[in-house]
Every structure is written in C-alpha cells, then in structure tokens.
Amino acid sequence: MIPVMKTSLAAALVFMTLASVAAADDFKLVSNQRIACGRGLAPGKLNTATCKSYAYVFNTKTSEYSRCQVTLALTRDNKEVINVQADGNCVKKPRIFDADSHYSFDATETEPPNTNSFFGPGGFAVWASDNAKQKVRGCITIASGLGTDVSRCVDMTFQ
Structure with missing residues (x-):
C-alpha cells in the first residue's frame, strides 16, 4: 500500500510541476487589429469583395x-x-x-496597397518592452518586392 501511495504522490507532483511549467507562459492577443477590404468586378457583372x-x-x-491573418x-x-470563401x-x-x-x-499594419505603396503589400511594425527594465525594441518588416521580407529591430535609447 505504501509503494502505491508513493507512486501516486510522485505522479501528482510530476503533474503539478508540468501544469505550472505549462502555465508559466502567458499569451496575449494584441488589441490593435486591422482590416482592409477590396472590391473587384469580374465578367458577367459579378462583384467580389475580399477582406x-x-x-x-x-x-x-x-x-x-x-502574426495571424x-x-x-x-x-x-x-x-x-x-x-x-474564408481561411486563416x-x-x-x-x-x-x-x-x-x-x-x-x-x-500595427501598413495600409493596403495603393499609389503610395512602393513595394507592394507593405509591412508591419512591432514594439516590445521589458516590464521589469527600461528596455524597448522597435521592429519594422516590409515586403522587398522580390518575394522576401526585410526586417530590422532597433533598441531604443533614453536621453
């Protein structure tokens, strides 16, 4: 009976440890979502809207x-x-x-393609800060127009 209790106790401790490790990461949905829609006309008087x-x-x-879409x-x-049709x-x-x-x-996302868009679909900017230190990093990612994205991050300095 004692070996069964020890095994059960050990299993419970392992389970609680795994549960605390799994709960250690905290995921947040960023509140700055964007939506962009476009319309198109097809032969036969069909209208298509894509958002x-x-x-x-x-x-x-x-x-x-x-990044979710x-x-x-x-x-x-x-x-x-x-x-x-919908996908994501x-x-x-x-x-x-x-x-x-x-x-x-x-x-934040850039605006959808328009006459001011040099490289196609544009890009996005992300900002992250350390809540325990005065540390902020800003990153911008843009489409190069050649099929790859270019991304750079810069650490902010405080004066």
Missing part, C-alpha cells in the same frame, strides 16, 4: 509572437451571393529579446 484582417498573439515571457472573399451577382492561419515569428522576462507588445 483581410491581422492580429498578433504574443508570449509575454519569451517575446515570441505569431483571416481572409473572407464574397462573390455575388445582382441578385444573390454566389460564393463565400498564424505564422510564428522569432523572439524579439534573447532572454526570458515579462514583456509588453503592440503591433
């Missing part, structure tokens, strides 16, 4: 984040909705700071 929205999920301990495309004629996914990005701490994060 995209982006959001960011941030790990406040490790400073890793994911959802897209909805609606095709209609003058009388009815013909087709609706999140892409994990590298950590902003090397060491674990307790961080804050914000992000």
Whole structure:
C-alpha cells in the first residue's frame, strides 16, 4: 500500500510541476487589429469583395509572437451571393529579446496597397518592452518586392 501511495504522490507532483511549467507562459492577443477590404468586378457583372484582417498573439515571457491573418472573399451577382470563401492561419515569428522576462507588445499594419505603396503589400511594425527594465525594441518588416521580407529591430535609447 505504501509503494502505491508513493507512486501516486510522485505522479501528482510530476503533474503539478508540468501544469505550472505549462502555465508559466502567458499569451496575449494584441488589441490593435486591422482590416482592409477590396472590391473587384469580374465578367458577367459579378462583384467580389475580399477582406483581410491581422492580429498578433504574443508570449509575454519569451517575446515570441505569431502574426495571424483571416481572409473572407464574397462573390455575388445582382441578385444573390454566389460564393463565400474564408481561411486563416498564424505564422510564428522569432523572439524579439534573447532572454526570458515579462514583456509588453503592440503591433500595427501598413495600409493596403495603393499609389503610395512602393513595394507592394507593405509591412508591419512591432514594439516590445521589458516590464521589469527600461528596455524597448522597435521592429519594422516590409515586403522587398522580390518575394522576401526585410526586417530590422532597433533598441531604443533614453536621453
């Protein structure tokens, strides 16, 4: 009976340890989501509207984040909705700071492509700060127009 109790106690301790490790990372949804929509005309008087929205999920301990996108495309004629398609996914990005701490994060998207857009779909900016130290890093990612993104981060100085 005592070996069973020891085994049960050990299993309970392992479970509680794993649960506390799993709970150690805190994920936050950034409140600065954007949406951009466009319209198109197709042959046969079909109208298509496509909307995209982006959001960011941030790990406040490790400073890793994911950029999430959802897209909805609606095709209609003058009388009815013909087709609706939706998809979405999140892409994990590298950590902003090397060491674990307790961080804050914000992000913003550029405007959709227009006459002021030199490189196509534009890009996004992210800001992260250490909640325990006066440490802030700003990062900008833009589309190069050559199929790859260019990303740079700068540590802020305080004067």
